[in-house]
Amino acid sequence: MGVTETLVTRTSQQDSAGGASRPSRAGGPAVEIAHLRKTYGALVAVDDVSLSVAEGEIFGLLGPNGAGKSTTVECAIGLRVPDAGTIRLLGLDPQADRDRVHEIVGVQLQASAMPAKLRVGEILDLYRSFYRQPADVSDLIEALGLAGKRGDYYKTLSGGQRQRLSVALALIGRPKIAVLDEMTTGLDPAARREAWDLIEGVRASGVTILLVTHFMEEAERLCDRVALVDNGRLVALDTPAGLAARTRGGKTVRFLPSAPFADRLLTALPEVTRVDRSGRHVVVTGTGELVNAVILALAAAGVTARDVQLDSSNLEEAFVRLTGKHASTATHASTGTQTSTGTQTSKQGALA
Amino acid sequence: MNTLTIARPTPLSEPLSVPRPGPARRTAFGQVVLNEARLTWRRPIGLIGGIALPVVLLVIFGELPSFKEHLAAFGGGTIFDAYVPILATFGVAMLALLGLPIPLVTYRELGVLRRLSTTPVPPSWVLAAQAAVQGCVAVAGVVTVIVVAVVAFGASAPASLAGLVLSVTVTIAGLFAIGLLLAAVARTSTAANVIGRVTFFPLMFFAGLWLPRALMPQFLLDISNYTPLGAAVQAMQASMQTGFPPAAPLLVLAGYAVVFGYLARRCFRWE
Numbered sequence: 001m002g003v004t005e006t007l008v009t010r011t012s013q014q015d016s017a018g019g020a021s022r023p024s025r026a027g028g029p030a031v032e033i034a035h036l037r038k039t040y041g042a043l044v045a046v047d048d049v050s051l052s053v054a055e056g057e058i059f060g061l062l063g064p065n066g067a068g069k070s071t072t073v074e075c076a077i078g079l080r081v082p083d084a085g086t087i088r089l090l091g092l093d094p095q096a097d098r099d100r101v102h103e104i105v106g107v108q109l110q111a112s113a114m115p116a117k118l119r120v121g122e123i124l125d126l127y128r129s130f131y132r133q134p135a136d137v138s139d140l141i142e143a144l145g146l147a148g149k150r151g152d153y154y155k156t157l158s159g160g161q162r163q164r165l166s167v168a169l170a171l172i173g174r175p176k177i178a179v180l181d182e183m184t185t186g187l188d189p190a191a192r193r194e195a196w197d198l199i200e201g202v203r204a205s206g207v208t209i210l211l212v213t214h215f216m217e218e219a220e221r222l223c224d225r226v227a228l229v230d231n232g233r234l235v236a237l238d239t240p241a242g243l244a245a246r247t248r249g250g251k252t253v254r255f256l257p258s259a260p261f262a263d264r265l266l267t268a269l270p271e272v273t274r275v276d277r278s279g280r281h282v283v284v285t286g287t288g289e290l291v292n293a294v295i296l297a298l299a300a301a302g303v304t305a306r307d308v309q310l311d312s313s314n315l316e317e318a319f320v321r322l323t324g325k326h327a328s329t330a331t332h333a334s335t336g337t338q339t340s341t342g343t344q345t346s347k348q349g350a351l352a
Numbered sequence: 353m354n355t356l357t358i359a360r361p362t363p364l365s366e367p368l369s370v371p372r373p374g375p376a377r378r379t380a381f382g383q384v385v386l387n388e389a390r391l392t393w394r395r396p397i398g399l400i401g402g403i404a405l406p407v408v409l410l411v412i413f414g415e416l417p418s419f420k421e422h423l424a425a426f427g428g429g430t431i432f433d434a435y436v437p438i439l440a441t442f443g444v445a446m447l448a449l450l451g452l453p454i455p456l457v458t459y460r461e462l463g464v465l466r467r468l469s470t471t472p473v474p475p476s477w478v479l480a481a482q483a484a485v486q487g488c489v490a491v492a493g494v495v496t497v498i499v500v501a502v503v504a505f506g507a508s509a510p511a512s513l514a515g516l517v518l519s520v521t522v523t524i525a526g527l528f529a530i531g532l533l534l535a536a537v538a539r540t541s542t543a544a545n546v547i548g549r550v551t552f553f554p555l556m557f558f559a560g561l562w563l564p565r566a567l568m569p570q571f572l573l574d575i576s577n578y579t580p581l582g583a584a585v586q587a588m589q590a591s592m593q594t595g596f597p598p599a600a601p602l603l604v605l606a607g608y609a610v611v612f613g614y615l616a617r618r619c620f621r622w623e
Contacts, residue, residue, distance in 0.1 A: 107470040112463030117394040129383040130473045
């Protein structure tokens with residue numbers, strides 16, 4: 001009886017994996033998560049999350065620490081068994097089709113280390129031997145800037161180098177889907193940019209990338225689409241630009257005028273939604289070609305704008321607005337406060 | 353029944369371009385073993401405890417004049433003869449209680465086992481590779497102790513080689529099962545280290561390290577017969593001096609292997 005039940009259960013899983021989604025898989029989703037729920041005791045880590053990642057897409061899971069991002073990807077790669085919901089990776093169930101999923105999915109986990117006394121080259125050769133069509137070790141370590149480190153013990157690597165090795169191990173099996181959890185945490189800005197270039201290169205070769213991050217800049221730079229997760233729930237899912245556009249106000253230009261001018265000079269412009277003064281500085285909020293419009297209008301009135309700063313981290317603002325609403329509505333009631341919060345946090349580059 | 357017939361013709365293989373496990377996978381276990389061997393060599397605590405230390409003790413005991421006297425209490429043998437199996441099991445116990453569990457617990461702490469669960473290679477391969485490597489070191493230790501004892505110090509050659517091979521095999525199986533249970537229950541490598549050391553000394557006491565079994569009072573001997581190292585010494589001593597060992601110590605060791613192996617399997621956590 002037990003065996004029959006198992007087989008029947010497998011049947012329904014295979015039917016939905018094979019029967020329904022396989023014929024359409026040519027352009028179908030690489031990752032499909034529907035109504036995922038995962039609890040740890042009383043804590044609901046992931047609550048009814050549904051999303052779909054197209055093949056070749058770079059998809060970002062963005063949210064504060066403890067939002068449920070890592071739990072979501074851990075369920076997706078089969079490390080954890082969901083309490084409810086379905087997950088398909090190129091049509092495969094990560095629990096029922098474990099072996100196949102592991103062949104096609106490369107994973108970089110948060111907080112996973114290697115034995116201290118193994119050399120970089122040995123670790124790469126080890127993981128390389130796990131896969132049928134692995135990548136070339138030399139190419140990979142070259143791309144990740146680890147070429148000179150091949151003979152070094154793991155324990156001698158810096159945090160950034162360990163992180164890059166971890167990314168290399170995620171890519172060494174030539175995966176069809178790469179899941180990268182906090183890929184650039186602990187990297188310095190230069191190394192982070194190199195890692196981004198690498199990821200764009202990997203995507204160019206047709207790999208679908210699921211990126212977990214809490215760096216706004218990273219999501220804006222890399223992701224085709226972003227899912228905002230907060231308190232285990234999906235708060236928003238859109239392109240970075242689309243998310244930014246959802247926030248009222250759009251872009252912000254801040255400058256020091258060479259001479260006084262009346263606000264209506266700028267508020268008359270279709271691009272401008274509001275003008276604020278902050279000391280001698282002027283802060284203009286608006287949409288479209290805001291900088292050009294503002295500077296041209298000022299120039300026509302004989303005013304020069306100095307020290308121009310464009311706040312481009314709109315995703316950040318969207319994030320604060322969307323998750324802030326969720327957490328407490330009162331805090332972000334004033335738009336002025338919000339803009340300055342967004343600017344400050346974007347300078348740090350992270351939302352801790 | 354209908355559902356079952358539908359289930360059968362849906363093998364997931366052909367329509368997906370996912371490759372079947374092939375030649376690369378076959379070399380993977382070799383790579384895992386190779387890396388465990390490298391780590392054992394680079395952190396030679398196991399080699400020191402499993403081979404060097406028992407051999408050094410053997411040489412010291414071999415130089416003591418009083419250890420060379422033939423005594424009636426030792427069945428006409430010497431104290432040195434009595435210590436050969438004790439020191440052989442000393443090495444096995446070191447490896448089983450410290451050399452085997454500590455790396456496994458460390459891997460779990462570091463997330464190595466968790467990372468492996470996301471690859472086509474199951475993390476249990478690391479466990480198997482560790483056991484294989486430590487098993488080889490254990491065999492090397494036992495062989496070295498016996499060869500040095502016989503060649504350099506004139507101990508009698510094994511009376512039953514088959515009995516010795518069997519005794520050593522069940523000794524390693526029984527003790528490694530205990531070590532694996534330790535690896536399963538210890539949460540940190542520090543805890544594994546402490547538990548391993550604390551377990552080592554009473555087990556070595558019943559092996560006769562401080563008071564050889566021939567000199568133990570009956571009640572201690574009765575306990576010793578049912579401890580893993582007591583049974584191991586009993587079986588090895590018989591193989592060395594009289595002939596094929598009695599069934600009792602072999603069964604005791606096999607029992608430890610089965611019970612502790614089962615518990616280890618049930619309790620082992622991969623993360």
